[in-house]
Amino acid sequence: MASAAPTSEPDDEPTEETALETARRQLERAAAHLDVDPGIIERLHHPNQVHRVSVPLERDDGSTAVYTGYRAQHDSVRGPYKGGLRFHPDVTEDECIGLSMWMTWKCALMDIPFGGGKGGIVVNPKDLSIDEKERLTRRFAEELRPFIGPTKDIPAPDMGTDSQAMAWFMDAYSMQEGETQAGVVTGKPPVVGGSKGRDTAPGRSVAIIAREAIEHLGWDLEDTTVAVQGFGSVGAPAARLLDDYGATVVAVSDVNGAIYDPDGLDTHDVPTHEEEPEAVMKYDAPQKLSNGELLELDVDVLIPAAIGNVLTEENADDVKADLIVEGANGPTTSAADATFEERGIDVVPDILANAGGVTVSYFEWLQDLNHRSWSLERVHDELESEMLDAWTAVCEEVESRDVTWRDAAYIVALERVAAAHEHRGLWP
Numbered sequence: 001m002a003s004a005a006p007t008s009e010p011d012d013e014p015t016e017e018t019a020l021e022t023a024r025r026q027l028e029r030a031a032a033h034l035d036v037d038p039g040i041i042e043r044l045h046h047p048n049q050v051h052r053v054s055v056p057l058e059r060d061d062g063s064t065a066v067y068t069g070y071r072a073q074h075d076s077v078r079g080p081y082k083g084g085l086r087f088h089p090d091v092t093e094d095e096c097i098g099l100s101m102w103m104t105w106k107c108a109l110m111d112i113p114f115g116g117g118k119g120g121i122v123v124n125p126k127d128l129s130i131d132e133k134e135r136l137t138r139r140f141a142e143e144l145r146p147f148i149g150p151t152k153d154i155p156a157p158d159m160g161t162d163s164q165a166m167a168w169f170m171d172a173y174s175m176q177e178g179e180t181q182a183g184v185v186t187g188k189p190p191v192v193g194g195s196k197g198r199d200t201a202p203g204r205s206v207a208i209i210a211r212e213a214i215e216h217l218g219w220d221l222e223d224t225t226v227a228v229q230g231f232g233s234v235g236a237p238a239a240r241l242l243d244d245y246g247a248t249v250v251a252v253s254d255v256n257g258a259i260y261d262p263d264g265l266d267t268h269d270v271p272t273h274e275e276e277p278e279a280v281m282k283y284d285a286p287q288k289l290s291n292g293e294l295l296e297l298d299v300d301v302l303i304p305a306a307i308g309n310v311l312t313e314e315n316a317d318d319v320k321a322d323l324i325v326e327g328a329n330g331p332t333t334s335a336a337d338a339t340f341e342e343r344g345i346d347v348v349p350d351i352l353a354n355a356g357g358v359t360v361s362y363f364e365w366l367q368d369l370n371h372r373s374w375s376l377e378r379v380h381d382e383l384e385s386e387m388l389d390a391w392t393a394v395c396e397e398v399e400s401r402d403v404t405w406r407d408a409a410y411i412v413a414l415e416r417v418a419a420a421h422e423h424r425g426l427w428p
């Protein structure tokens with residue numbers, strides 16, 4: 001339980017296992033535990049559709065730039081496709097497909113009536129002015145119009161997009177429909193049909209699940225040290241809530257590196273990505289580390305909550321945390337996962353830990369369809385209850401089958417998706 005900064009200079013560069021490869025391996029591992037029609041499993045290796053669009057943008061200087069956008073729609077047997085839109089230079093078609101598969105499992109694990117979708121634009125949003133971001137988002141909504149809708153496919157925020165982007169997206173879609181269609185996206189500001197508590201929900205669920213895992217392992221939260229990579233929509237609320245629960249958050253990071261205080265940071269004082277991007281490293285802290293060093297800190301709990309593929313075969317042997325709670329989607333490659341299993345390091349998977357985001361998105365969609373607004377207290381209470389139900393379902397599988405938390409979560413999700421395929425008669 002000691003906390004000390006490592007002295008090595010690890011490689012920050014992730015290795016090249018694609019999200020799709022990781023997602024397929026995870027599916028195969030879960031399928032090996034279940035008696036499911038192999039045809040259904042084969043079908044679930046592939047997305048239903050992937051839409052690739054060109055998104056032209058008039059830059060502020062009058063020139064035209066054309067960006068590539070994607071929307072991957074993996075499976076809709078349990079309901080409309082659901083999942084975020086990412087604005088990031090590393091977005092690829094395969095990444096969107098892998099992320100859309102994870103959304104299918106995440107929604108099934110949470111038992112909410114959605115399938116899996118994910119999309120994004122290959123762009124660095126930090127290179128765009130606010131007006132350019134608005135024009136790009138509105139045009140993306142226009143390009144995706146034929147494929148989305150409140151009962152078809154419902155996007156949401158992800159890396160590089162936020163509630164303002166969702167408001168523009170909803171407005172652009174609604175203008176063409178001739179009426180406000182609040183339910184076409186979630187993660188909007190509450191004043192235009194968003195749900196209270198959606199902005200912090202993915203981080204809140206990470207903290208709730210970390211708290212449950214810590215209790216399950218018989219640790220005391222007050223004696224638990226935590227390092228969090230990324231201080232955005234997921235990392236910041238997770239760090240702050242764990243701090244509020246009594247844990248000691250010793251390190252947090254942004255894209256430029258990490259701040260470290262072995263006595264614990266005042267997480268409410270460190271600016272989040274939303275408050276000021278790239279401000280973490282400007283914060284006055286006893287030590288500055290690289291993002292790679294943060295991942296190898298001798299802490300009890302490590303929460304990767306920024307980008308994918310940061311825990312790889314290159315650094316898995318050097319990770320010193322006893323518990324990893326995945327805040328980001330796909331932070332752990334299959335090779336690293338195998339190493340953690342061998343080393344007895346527990347990993348709570350993304351599809352469980354960060355599922356608070358899509359769960360409150362579901363609450364938002366219900367509020368939009370019913371033209372009702374829930375109180376923040378109700379959102380928090382219902383989220384807590386949904387997270388505990390999912391946690392219990394996963395723990396039951398862990399105990400009855402003696403599998404990892406990731407395999408258990410996939411088994412619960414895959415059983416539900418496969419049963420829906422069987423009942424609907426879509427297969428074979």
Ligand SMILES: NC(=O)C1=CN([C@@H]2O[C@H](COP(=O)(O)OP(=O)(O)OC[C@H]3O[C@@H](n4cnc5c(N)ncnc54)[C@H](OP(=O)(O)O)[C@@H]3O)[C@@H](O)[C@H]2O)C=CC1
Binds near residue numbers: 157253272273
């Ligand atoms: N937003 C959501 O609703 C949900 C998001 N997720 C997943 O969580 C992860 C983070 O998303 P989200 O919090 O929304 O993103 P944000 O854009 O809100 O924040 C990302 C954070 O990560 C930092 N960051 C960016 N690149 C790197 C890097 N290369 N190394 C270390 N830190 C980096 C950013 O730093 P800086 O401020 O300097 O840019 C920022 O602090 C993604 O995997 C996303 O898919 C999962 C569930 C829901």
Ligand SMILES: O=C(O)CCC(=O)C(=O)O
Binds near residue numbers: 084085154158361
């Ligand atoms: O809120 C949503 O619909 C999806 C959020 C998301 O993209 C995710 O959980 O990865």
